[in-house]
Amino acid sequence: MSLGRNLKAAFQVVRALPVRTLLLALPVAASVALALATLAIDHGLSVKAQEAASSFGTDVISIRSGSKVIAGKSGAVANLTEEDVNALRSGVRGAKAVEGTRIENNVPTSAGAQSGKYTLFGVRPPWAKVRQFGAERGQFFDGDELDSAARVCVIGQTVARELYPNQDPIGQEIVINQVPFKVKGVLVSKGASPAEGDRDARIVIPLTTFFEKLYRTRLHLDQIVVQAKDATPEGLAKLDEQIATVLRQQHRIGAGQPDDFTVRLPERIAEESRGLSKDIFYLLLGLALVCGVVAILVLGVVTGQAVRSRRGEIGIRRALGATSDDILLQLWAESMVSSLLGGLIGIGLGIAGAWAIAQARQLAFGFDVLVILVPLIVVVLASLAGLFPARTAAALAPAEALRGKAA
Amino acid sequence: MLLEVTDVKKTYRDRQGQAVPALQGVSLGVAKGEFVAISGGSGCGKTTLMNVLGCLDSADAGSYRFEAEDVGSWPERKRAELRNRRIGFVFQSFHLLPFLTVRENIELPFLYSHQAERRSAAKIDELLASVGLEGMAGRYPTELSGGQQQRVAIARALVMGADLILADEPTGNLDAAMAQGVLDVFAELVRQGKTVVLVTHDPAIAARAYRRIQMEKGRIVSDIKERKEALV
Numbered sequence: 001m002s003l004g005r006n007l008k009a010a011f012q013v014v015r016a017l018p019v020r021t022l023l024l025a026l027p028v029a030a031s032v033a034l035a036l037a038t039l040a041i042d043h044g045l046s047v048k049a050q051e052a053a054s055s056f057g058t059d060v061i062s063i064r065s066g067s068k069v070i071a072g073k074s075g076a077v078a079n080l081t082e083e084d085v086n087a088l089r090s091g092v093r094g095a096k097a098v099e100g101t102r103i104e105n106n107v108p109t110s111a112g113a114q115s116g117k118y119t120l121f122g123v124r125p126p127w128a129k130v131r132q133f134g135a136e137r138g139q140f141f142d143g144d145e146l147d148s149a150a151r152v153c154v155i156g157q158t159v160a161r162e163l164y165p166n167q168d169p170i171g172q173e174i175v176i177n178q179v180p181f182k183v184k185g186v187l188v189s190k191g192a193s194p195a196e197g198d199r200d201a202r203i204v205i206p207l208t209t210f211f212e213k214l215y216r217t218r219l220h221l222d223q224i225v226v227q228a229k230d231a232t233p234e235g236l237a238k239l240d241e242q243i244a245t246v247l248r249q250q251h252r253i254g255a256g257q258p259d260d261f262t263v264r265l266p267e268r269i270a271e272e273s274r275g276l277s278k279d280i281f282y283l284l285l286g287l288a289l290v291c292g293v294v295a296i297l298v299l300g301v302v303t304g305q306a307v308r309s310r311r312g313e314i315g316i317r318r319a320l321g322a323t324s325d326d327i328l329l330q331l332w333a334e335s336m337v338s339s340l341l342g343g344l345i346g347i348g349l350g351i352a353g354a355w356a357i358a359q360a361r362q363l364a365f366g367f368d369v370l371v372i373l374v375p376l377i378v379v380v381l382a383s384l385a386g387l388f389p390a391r392t393a394a395a396l397a398p399a400e401a402l403r404g405k406a407a
Numbered sequence: 408m409l410l411e412v413t414d415v416k417k418t419y420r421d422r423q424g425q426a427v428p429a430l431q432g433v434s435l436g437v438a439k440g441e442f443v444a445i446s447g448g449s450g451c452g453k454t455t456l457m458n459v460l461g462c463l464d465s466a467d468a469g470s471y472r473f474e475a476e477d478v479g480s481w482p483e484r485k486r487a488e489l490r491n492r493r494i495g496f497v498f499q500s501f502h503l504l505p506f507l508t509v510r511e512n513i514e515l516p517f518l519y520s521h522q523a524e525r526r527s528a529a530k531i532d533e534l535l536a537s538v539g540l541e542g543m544a545g546r547y548p549t550e551l552s553g554g555q556q557q558r559v560a561i562a563r564a565l566v567m568g569a570d571l572i573l574a575d576e577p578t579g580n581l582d583a584a585m586a587q588g589v590l591d592v593f594a595e596l597v598r599q600g601k602t603v604v605l606v607t608h609d610p611a612i613a614a615r616a617y618r619r620i621q622m623e624k625g626r627i628v629s630d631i632k633e634r635k636e637a638l639v
Contacts (some may be wrong), residue, residue, distance in 0.1 A: 005518045008518060009518055011507065012504075012507060012511065013506065015506075016506030016507075017506070064526035094440065112510055118590075157621050311506055312500075312502060316496075316498075316502040316504070317500070317515070317519070318463070318465055318487070318490075319461070319490060319496045320490065320491060320496070320503075320516045320518075320519055320563070321487050321488065321491025321492070321519035321520065322518075322519045323483055323484050323487045324483065326487075326519060381419060392527050395467070396464040397463065397464045398458075398464070398490075399455075399458035399463035400464070402463065402498070402502070
């Protein structure tokens with residue numbers, strides 16, 4: 001027996017039956033394409049989610065008021081306070097920094113003839129460092145301006161583009177909720193995220209100014225960000241626990257009562273930014289698996305039928321000098337050709353599909369190295385599936401095989 | 408002796424599991440260059456005997472020597488090699504592979520050969536010419552008449568240089584004129600020194616051979632040799 005000659009025999013059969021070969025190849029192709037596309041898209045989404053998480057800060061834990069937080073909106077209950085921030089600063093040892101933020105959405109803003117509605121952030125200067133959200137041009141406001149509740153602001157790039165289409169915004173006047181401010185700088189660009197919306201449509205002002213000059217009656221905070229000293233998953237989990245303990249004490253929440261705040265770890269932020277849930281991902285992979293099983297069964301059944309209907313051919317090949325191993329190898333090579341063809345079509349379709357979706361959704365296009373194992377496993381299993389029925393036929397005495405139908 | 412079977416027995420089981428004795432102690436020697444016809448009624452064991460001679464099946468008892476080698480006890484791999492190199496088969500239903508051309512069908516035995524033979528297109532053409540099928544190498548079997556298909560099968564049986572041609576009802580699917588044409592090819596092969604054993608139920612076909620063996624119920628009942636010259 002030799003692989004070469006039986007491959008040749010297999011190719012002669014495959015060449016004679018192109019439609020059958022293609023039909024056998026299709027389930028393999030579907031399975032491989034689906035698996036590859038799913039894995040590639042998941043890869044793209046993970047990259048995007050990682051980017052989202054790292055642009056938020058991989059060492060930053062976010063606390064929002066209310067037990068359930070809808071992405072991008074502040075909590076329904078306004079119950080985070082400056083006292084909470086102070087308690088966290090003194091009570092949480094794993095925190096490098098704790099910064100409270102007041103957020104107001106859809107704040108009417110204008111500059112000259114231009115106007116728009118933007119998200120207004122009231123923060124202290126260290127916030128820029130924690131969130132890695134400093135000024136790209138001009139300057140962030142400083143401690144003196146915070147203390148004096150100065151009417152200064154730093155604006156996002158969307159704001160700069162919309163309100164100052166043809167001029168440098170730095171030093172210009174901007175009217176926020178009918179109060180005039182001076183633009184000190186333009187923030188670095190962070191782009192859009194599913195969790196936070198367009199992060200460049202923001203205006204950041206001193207927290208003191210927010211309370212004293214703009215919203216005097218609503219003195220709560222909307223978000224507290226805690227920067228971890230230890231950003232490992234264990235460190236973050238420990239920090240999460242400490243934060244919960246301190247805040248439950250601050251808010252006088254008894255044992256067994258639910259939290260009235262929500263703590264989000266960086267991985268949670270990444271998860272929210274994925275856009276494709278892990279459930280759907282596993283569902284698609286499951287579907288690919290089902291396709292793979294179908295492919296393997298179809299190849300097994302078809303080879304089984306071929307073995308019965310081709311007894312005459314098997315008999316004459318044996319009479320002409322083929323051993324039973326030769327017959328086995330030929331039948332295996334035939335199903336190998338079909339499944340290889342399917343694998344190649346599947347790789348092509350899968351990569352093309354993933355690339356198209358990556359383009360449309362602006363995702364990074366790439367694969368895990370292990371992805372090449374998928375078509376390999378399907379092809380090998382599918383081709384082996386044909387072997388079990390082939391064994392019986394190959395083991396027949398040539399005389400018995402020849403007694404079957406004519407070739 | 409080219410081949411010699413001694414007291415060969417073979418029993419089949421039918422669908423009901425009943426034992427059907429096909430050969431009940433057959434002894435036979437065939438010398439090189441003989442033209443032998445084995446005939447008898449349906450179920451007399453003639454095809455079974457041919458299968459044993461061709462190493463397509465093994466006997467339950469008795470011995471089979473091919474050129475004094477005890478091929479009956481050989482492993483399948485060596486028996487396959489013997490079929491490939493020394494024995495050519497011709498069957499009633501031709502057994503050509505319909506998806507291969509005439510040339511590819513004739514070349515099939517090379518696929519299973521252990522020696523690295525040079526199969527030249529010229530040799531195949533020569534072979535085709537010798538069986539009266541010049542220029543048919545590129546055709547498919549379905550484009551040929553029954554007689555032509557059987558000649559392709561004979562060319563395939565000869566391509567490896569077999570010394571023994573085993574033919575099981577080679578004319579069974581052919582009309583009288585085509586049958587005579589195929590028998591003429593066999594007679595010519597014998598004249599060239601090949602050994603031909605053909606199995607047939609038809610006394611008129613058997614009459615073309617120089618040695619006629621009659622079988623009944625798994626046994627040889629008569630064995631008549633004639634002079635070669637009288638029959639060519």
